[in-house]
Amino acid sequence: MKKKKVLVACGAGVATSTVVNNAIEEMAKENNLNVDLVQIKITEVGSYIDTADLLVTTAMTKKEYPFPVINARAFLTGIGTDQTKEEILTELKK
Numbered sequence: 001m002k003k004k005k006v007l008v009a010c011g012a013g014v015a016t017s018t019v020v021n022n023a024i025e026e027m028a029k030e031n032n033l034n035v036d037l038v039q040i041k042i043t044e045v046g047s048y049i050d051t052a053d054l055l056v057t058t059a060m061t062k063k064e065y066p067f068p069v070i071n072a073r074a075f076l077t078g079i080g081t082d083q084t085k086e087e088i089l090t091e092l093k094k
Helices: 015-030 042-048 081-092
Strands: 004-010 035-041 054-057 069-071
Touching (some): 004 015, 015 035, 015 081, 054 081
Parallel strands (some): 004 054
8 A cells, every 4th residue: 555645734733733744643553554644734735746645734724635624622622532543543544
């Protein structure tokens, strides 16, 4: 399976994206998935338009991208985390 480039973005590219980044890293290991995690600010997503496979973000975005966008605020609230993890895994396994 090809390595997937996953953008993990929040407003500043530091705090909340680290929480999500760590969760995705753990899920990838548990499921033997090959991922390249890139932790960024939401404003930097445009720089990865041609190379990213997935955007997982805790920030609000109304822009359209050529790859799936998954809202990961559930990792911060603890509500709906399992569903969000399932969405991420589904995309990573494609």
